[in-house]
Amino acid sequence: MLNMPLSLGPAEPIGSHWDLQLRVLKLYPALQSYFRSQGKAPNLIIKFLENQVCEAWLWFTHITTNCHCSMTPSKRWRKRRAAVHAAQHLCDLQEKLLERKAALFMGLKVKSILATQERPQVEVFKQSVHTFYEGCISYLQEWSSSFTDMKCFSWTLLEDPPGWDEVESSLRCVSSKLPNIHINETELFDEVTSVKTYTSDKIGLWDRDIKPADERWAEIFTHFKHQNVPFKNVAVICQFAMCLPGTNASVERIFSLMNNTWTNERNRLGLETLKALLITRVNFDGCSEFHARLVDNHSLLKKIHSNMKYA
Template sequence: MVMARKTSKCLDAFFIKKHASEEISIINSEVALIYHNVKHGLSYNSLDCLAKNISKFIPDSQIAAKLTCGRTKASAITRNVLGPYSQEKVISELKECYYFSVASDASNVGNLKTFPYAVQYFNCNKGICRKLLDFYEEAEETSLDIYNCLKKITTDSNLSMDQISAYSADNASVNYGAHNSVFQKLKEENNHIFKANCYCHVVNNCVKYALKGLDVDIESIVIKIYNEFSSSALKTKKLKECCEFAQIEYKELLRHVPTRWLSLLPAIDRLIRSWPAVKHYFLSKGRDNCHKVLWDFISEGCSTDFMNNDDEECKKEGKNDCYLFFLSNILPEFTKVILLLESESFTILDIDHAMRSLHDQLKSRMADNFFGSKVRDIFRKLDEEERALFKGQVHIFLQRALKYIEERYDFSTDGIYKKFELLSLKPQELKLTWEVLSELPMILNIEDAINIDSLYSEFACLKTVYRELPKDLPNDEIWAYFFRNNTSTNFDNLKKIVGFVLSIPTSNAFCERIFSLLNSLWTKERNRMSMDLIKSELQTRINFDVSCSEILTVLQSSDGEKLIKMAKSSEKYFKK
């Protein structure tokens, strides 16, 4: 009944204008209900139950009495109407834009290996758009198989391979290897395809590479401490008792997953909150009942006699404690960059500032020997040898981090991302010069598509209206505002350059979101769903930009007539 009450509120938005025919009203309501069902990840069994009982819940509605959207019909409309319709809309927009990038990755679901064909493109009216063109299963993960699938989907959609501006994926060799990778095969067919590395992976791997230079394996320690309590109620109870003894509020420890981008910092911060209690717990167990790695780390700086387990003994802070506090202080700088890269408002024009800020932070901390205020407090209690040893370890961490990031990002003043940054319209004064703008087509290998004389006229127009542009919007939306509100000039050449650059992703975060959504859809309770139904659900949830109430406007528009026609046809029951 609770679900019925919530659904009845949604139905208020689904009921059609009085002058619409009853048949159209019914099919619109059914499609809207199914759309609502997909958007919220509800089961088709629940919709089947609702369809049979909705006339009882809303007895005074003639439309509700005639709704017949059980699970068979609902899944058919999702699979062969909503999904294909959203795909057609994406294809239509891709044909209208000059360039789009392709992003792909692999994820295992049971014994299936799945791949998305995700696209990013710049719409001159809206800004950057990220959509799911296709989602497919492929048992093989070789570069040739991935390339063939990408090419087939592109050509089957009547799109040109020349429209692809960039290829984005994780930084595995199968994607970006020097000789036989997906990128190299795409490059052979289209020489202007840009290598769009995932900088979320770069920053995350930078941390992992730097941690390997330390004498202490912090990741392993954090994981082992979590595992100690994760599956034992008795051990958790003892930890709670240790928290009471140390006068600390108990907080459940967080799991660190090495393959995830942002899990180490929260795990360390939560561990630090309970650190005296955690130390008390392991010191109480004694050397023989602790993992050697944990015992060596936790017992460092404590006296050899733990029989009394004095509270003050557990609160002692030594050199090893400095590692946790140092990482708690330095990791937010990496996390800040990853969060920016994941943000939907972040563009390729912003990446240079973010990466240089991280680079400068690392260099500055190493030059000033700043490891955090808490480490400085502990340093006062350590002897000179211990301070020198820890300082040497931190310098190794910072040196390795700088080395890793410098090898994978161009920090030179004439780097490609530095030139992209000049396309930003946020500064009060336009930083983009004609010299840089006229050079970009050659750098991007699209000079044949650009008329330099016309480009200069367009650039002159941009300079004229630059001060009138809003500066408080994301960069892509400022460019969309400029193109939308200056129609006296065609701006074809500027649109090609800006469209190419803004179609380049900064990370593979969009693909990761698709897989996260996939895991929430393809659960154990919904394990009988077919691959094409899952694909259509993903396309519906990602490609439709309208809410459950706004879908009614789409259905009533001339653009929605095709969708309604598909939903009414019996062909929806047959796989297309």
């Protein structure tokens, strides 16, 4: 498993594995009795079930999977897989694993089983647990190296009011990646100060409503636009941070939608029409949201009822 590339895309729910492991542990005495009663049961299974250290490993796997469930990206995060989100999540995950490795976290049930075992077996088990955590951390470090540059953009998630040192690191990164884009550093400082002032009273409300970073920035820029507060320089950095995808899942989804739309029966569909259809499909969660947007947009309704071919 540790040789597979890192994937943050949709996968089989971890909770199902967790429930299966819990059922196996609850039925462990019954499983022992069943395989003992089988005259042709494989020796490997019998040896495994008779060894209490193996039972400790089952409990450790169960506890580790349970911990992994709490580290899994939320459904709301998976919907917005920007690279800055992925970098933040991977950093948090690595810190948690480092803490577990330092404490050699195993769980009370595992420790109670090990208390009945001989010291050499216990030491071997502890060393194996340490090796397990090292393997997990090495795996994350190897496959998350491409997100290293994105750590300086963590302030764009607006979990706290932005500080200038963080923004300055982002400015340095954007200037190196996009040398043709000019960002006025003096104006940027004033804009960040405005963002800091606005967000100081808003972050608590946003956290309570679980508002994602892109919607937080949309609210800020809308407010600044109405109040004639400059934000063009900070907007460039935010656009750079938010446009980079954390996985290729969104790209694959676009190709899938395109193939479902651009069929052999609709082979004369124009590129502009196809583009408009895909934009609508991707940016709206359902027909009700699209209908609500149309009802409130009177200028677009006029275009729809006019002789224009495409609105």
